Amino acid sequence: MxxxxxxxxxxxxxxxxxxxxxxxxxxxxxxTAFRGRLADRRFWIIQAxxxxxxxxxxxxxxxxxxxxxxxxxxxxxxxxxxYLLPIIYASLNFGREGAIPxxxxxxxxxxxxIVLIHHGADRIGEAxxxxxxxxxxxxxxTRVDREVGARRQAQAEGEARxxxxxxxxxLFDSAGEAILVFDSNATIQEANAAAAALFGRSLxxxxxxxxxxLLGPAGAExxxxxxxxxxxxxxxxLRRPDGNEVWLQPVCSGVPANEGESLVQALxxxxxxxxGFQSYAEEIVRAQEEERQRIAHEIHDVSLQSIVxxxxxxxxxxxxxxxxxxxxxxxxxxxARRSAEAIGDELRRFSRDLRPSVLDDLGLEPAIRHLVxxxxxxxxxxxxxxxAGEPLRLPPTAELSLFRIAxxxxxxxxxxxxxSRVTVRLTYESDAVRLMVMDNGKGFQVPPNTPNLAASGRLxxxxxxxxxxxxxxxxxxxxxxxxxxxxxxxxxxDGAAGQAAAAQ
Numbered sequence: 001m002x003x004x005x006x007x008x009x010x011x012x013x014x015x016x017x018x019x020x021x022x023x024x025x026x027x028x029x030x031x032t033a034f035r036g037r038l039a040d041r042r043f044w045i046i047q048a049x050x051x052x053x054x055x056x057x058x059x060x061x062x063x064x065x066x067x068x069x070x071x072x073x074x075x076x077x078x079x080x081x082x083y084l085l086p087i088i089y090a091s092l093n094f095g096r097e098g099a100i101p102x103x104x105x106x107x108x109x110x111x112x113x114i115v116l117i118h119h120g121a122d123r124i125g126e127a128x129x130x131x132x133x134x135x136x137x138x139x140x141x142t143r144v145d146r147e148v149g150a151r152r153q154a155q156a157e158g159e160a161r162x163x164x165x166x167x168x169x170x171l172f173d174s175a176g177e178a179i180l181v182f183d184s185n186a187t188i189q190e191a192n193a194a195a196a197a198l199f200g201r202s203l204x205x206x207x208x209x210x211x212x213x214l215l216g217p218a219g220a221e222x223x224x225x226x227x228x229x230x231x232x233x234x235x236x237x238l239r240r241p242d243g244n245e246v247w248l249q250p251v252c253s254g255v256p257a258n259e260g261e262s263l264v265q266a267l268x269x270x271x272x273x274x275x276g277f278q279s280y281a282e283e284i285v286r287a288q289e290e291e292r293q294r295i296a297h298e299i300h301d302v303s304l305q306s307i308v309x310x311x312x313x314x315x316x317x318x319x320x321x322x323x324x325x326x327x328x329x330x331x332x333x334x335x336a337r338r339s340a341e342a343i344g345d346e347l348r349r350f351s352r353d354l355r356p357s358v359l360d361d362l363g364l365e366p367a368i369r370h371l372v373x374x375x376x377x378x379x380x381x382x383x384x385x386x387x388a389g390e391p392l393r394l395p396p397t398a399e400l401s402l403f404r405i406a407x408x409x410x411x412x413x414x415x416x417x418x419x420s421r422v423t424v425r426l427t428y429e430s431d432a433v434r435l436m437v438m439d440n441g442k443g444f445q446v447p448p449n450t451p452n453l454a455a456s457g458r459l460x461x462x463x464x465x466x467x468x469x470x471x472x473x474x475x476x477x478x479x480x481x482x483x484x485x486x487x488x489x490x491x492x493x494d495g496a497a498g499q500a501a502a503a504q
Contacts (some may be wrong), residue, residue: 099141178268227252296354307344389428401471409437417441
């Protein structure tokens with residue numbers, strides 16, 4: 001069927017129709033522009049000049065016919081040069097809408113001369129010369145239109161650029177955040193009013209300073225790191241003249257500049273309030289862990305000791321049963337002894353969950369291994385721990401954060417995932433540690449952002465991310481319905497520093 005359509009000429013016909021529509025649109029555009037030229041007095045002056053030149057040319061040819069004298073080739077070149085002048089003028093001033101009608105008009109005016117005066121080859125030569133003028137007019141006018149269009153486009157682009165610069169300048173000057181524009185030498189070329197107010201200097205004083213002079217070496221390095229798209233550039237702490245500290249987060253982007261010049265715009269966001277919230281959150285987590293440790297010690301030192309004492313007294317009662325206690329009393333005593341042991345085991349587990357002593361005494365790997373083994377004893381989930389790299393002691397904050405995230409992840413696997421297998425991978429690198437918990441459970445749809453996590457009740461995921469962030473790392477949760485869940489934590493820390501901190 002497709003071959004039939006192609007061979008029958010349907011597609012070429014459609015292309016021809018499209019071409020005709022395009023030519024029709026161009027003709028309408030030409031006619032509209034030509035009507036506008038008719039209202040211009042200069043256009044009619046040009047046509048009058050053509051008529052005058054044609055009349056003069058005709059009178060000379062009549063003179064030649066009457067006298068039989070040849071005026072020579074110089075006369076012919078001169079006449080056609082005079083014809084070209086109004087055509088060129090019309091091209092320069094009116095484009096194709098002026099040049100083509102002028103050339104056609106001049107050709108039409110010479111038709112009587114060609115028909116009545118010239119004969120044979122002369123008639124053909126005259127006609128060819130006028131057709132050449134029409135073609136020349138089209139070429140010149142097309143070139144002129146192209147140049148005029150390019151000039152108008154350049155003007156429009158320049159105007160759009162000027163308007164864009166005015167808009168940018170207005171936003172730049174009125175922005176509430178401090179903005180600095182600096183070059184490749186870290187010299188500040190521009191600054192807005194908010195920057196001048198932040199640093200307590202005049203705009204003229206800020207311009208021309210280097211980043212180091214304005215922000216100090218550490219602040220300048222942070223801005224340059226942000227400009228080079230280095231992930232995790234540190235915030236800048238600025239001490240203001242009134243003694244208060246301001247925390248600034250640099251956000252950099254390139255700005256248009258002259259050729260060969262490279263400029264960077266640095267937006268200095270005031271994150272002092274956010275840093276305060278972070279410090280508050282860190283204090284809450286620290287106080288929570290301290291309280292957990294205190295309760296764990298209380299359980300171990302008081303409650304468990306009381307249970308142990310109770311078991312010993314029940315043992316004493318059971319031993320005295322041989323001296324004549326009733327059988328029912330003896331059985332009740334044995335049952336009470338078992339219940340006391342179960343309570344003791346539960347208290348030990350609860351104490352370990354609150355603050356595992358194995359984490360403080362032996363480190364992260366044994367503590368996570370203990371979590372995996374305990375989960376296997378309680379449930380049907382088969383777990384395994386894989387360790388890569390050279391194990392080392394990390395800073396207590398990092399170890400505790402990784403342990404809590406692993407604990408929360410395994411608890412979610414046990415309670416919610418419906419998984420049969422879980423793999424925990426702990427990888428030690430030279431300056432970082434990675435923790436990955438992967439299961440083959442039913443998975444879930446991870447909300448795209450933090451507010452959605454809280455709204456959907458995924459507080460466990462939110463807590464893991466917050467713990468990782470407070471430890472200077474990140475936590476990524478990847479999951480999909482029917483495809484399991486993967487929790488990946490990355491915390492950067494200096495191994496030697498971590499060992500020293502742990503030793504202290």
